[in-house]
Amino acid sequence: MLIHNLYFKNFRNYSEQEITFTNGINILVGSNGQGKTNVLEGIYYLLMGKSYRVNQESELIYWGQKNFYLRANFEAYERKYCLESYYEKGKKAIKINQLACQKLSEYVGMINVVFFTPDDLNIIKSGPLERRRFIDLLLIQVKPAHISLLNTYIRILKQKSILLKRSLNKAAANDQLLVWNEQLLETGSRVIRNRYEMTEKLQNQCGKMFSKVFGCHENMDLQYVSLGRKSLDEALAYFPEALEKQRDAEIERRAVLVGPHRDDIIVNINGRSARYYASQGQQRSLVLCLKLAEMEIINKEKEEYPILLLDDVLSELDEGRREYLMEYISNSNKQTMITTTDLGQIEKQKDPAVYIVKQGTIRRES
Numbered sequence: 001m002l003i004h005n006l007y008f009k010n011f012r013n014y015s016e017q018e019i020t021f022t023n024g025i026n027i028l029v030g031s032n033g034q035g036k037t038n039v040l041e042g043i044y045y046l047l048m049g050k051s052y053r054v055n056q057e058s059e060l061i062y063w064g065q066k067n068f069y070l071r072a073n074f075e076a077y078e079r080k081y082c083l084e085s086y087y088e089k090g091k092k093a094i095k096i097n098q099l100a101c102q103k104l105s106e107y108v109g110m111i112n113v114v115f116f117t118p119d120d121l122n123i124i125k126s127g128p129l130e131r132r133r134f135i136d137l138l139l140i141q142v143k144p145a146h147i148s149l150l151n152t153y154i155r156i157l158k159q160k161s162i163l164l165k166r167s168l169n170k171a172a173a174n175d176q177l178l179v180w181n182e183q184l185l186e187t188g189s190r191v192i193r194n195r196y197e198m199t200e201k202l203q204n205q206c207g208k209m210f211s212k213v214f215g216c217h218e219n220m221d222l223q224y225v226s227l228g229r230k231s232l233d234e235a236l237a238y239f240p241e242a243l244e245k246q247r248d249a250e251i252e253r254r255a256v257l258v259g260p261h262r263d264d265i266i267v268n269i270n271g272r273s274a275r276y277y278a279s280q281g282q283q284r285s286l287v288l289c290l291k292l293a294e295m296e297i298i299n300k301e302k303e304e305y306p307i308l309l310l311d312d313v314l315s316e317l318d319e320g321r322r323e324y325l326m327e328y329i330s331n332s333n334k335q336t337m338i339t340t341t342d343l344g345q346i347e348k349q350k351d352p353a354v355y356i357v358k359q360g361t362i363r364r365e366s
């Protein structure tokens, strides 16, 4: 999968800019705060319909302006796609090949992307929300129907939560809860299944990468845990019982206590929690493996590699892992965008296109 060019208008610190990419390695180099990450954010936003960094689209508009516009030409399976995105006053308009799109699921997953930033360390270090977000974002890319599944689940969750917050009468709440629980069980079970299956694929890929990066004496383990259960069958069998058991507690605490919105993925290195016991370097390498596993899973399922966006991650890795990563991206057809403040880290690579980024302008150097 390829991006050929990107045009920005009033996006972040770019008032107007066009950039043409090569099919191999593209390096965006510049001092801090010049607009390197903003380029990657623009690509990600077009493909995923969301920013990787912020929830409010208004933050993406060039300060003092009223709207932003992005356009890029992509290629996948020898077909060409022009994606456009326009945002103004809380409304966004998306077009593919000049036809308007109504829903994210109509275009997310069409061209895939893997974004790796230093903040991804939070997948290991932060709470369960980050890990659920990680697995859901991967699922959305290979299985766009997961978007509507999640949206339905969130809607049910909100409705049930409103009911629990409003209800003063236990008997009335009980009746209505039965209805919402039935829907929560049906949709929640499908969310759980998707996440278990994807975690297993990640474990297989990531485990292989991890042994390559660290040598075979180290191992890692990913385990999706739903409702406290480590196996999919056990979790699904226990789900209705858990909803029943917790009904009184949910009414009392006025909160939805059971469902995949409370699940987690346990990440272990050599049998111990990576969140609590792994060194910062081990955590970084583990995230690197997770991201490369994402690349491999998408390639396996879609039969083309996604576009890889590496945001200032080279300086975070030691020499050995950096070499491993550079070798990985140099092999076979993986279009990669790398941001860096120091070209020295990547100079040795074959024929990269280098772009100098300075105060919201981009100039191709070689």
Ligand SMILES: Nc1ncnc2c1ncn2[C@@H]1O[C@H](COP(=O)(O)OP(=O)(O)OP(=O)(O)O)[C@@H](O)[C@H]1O
Pocket (backbone or CB within 6 Å): 011, 012, 013, 014, 030, 031, 032, 033, 034, 035, 036, 037, 038, 039, 059, 060, 061, 062, 063, 312, 339, 341, 357
């Ligand atoms: N909505 C906006 N309008 C105008 N400028 C913005 C907007 N949002 C962020 N910026 C500016 O964009 C710049 C940050 O760009 P970016 O994050 O791409 O930097 P970078 O080159 O990747 O830097 P670093 O090497 O520090 O990561 C900052 O100077 C910031 O003030």
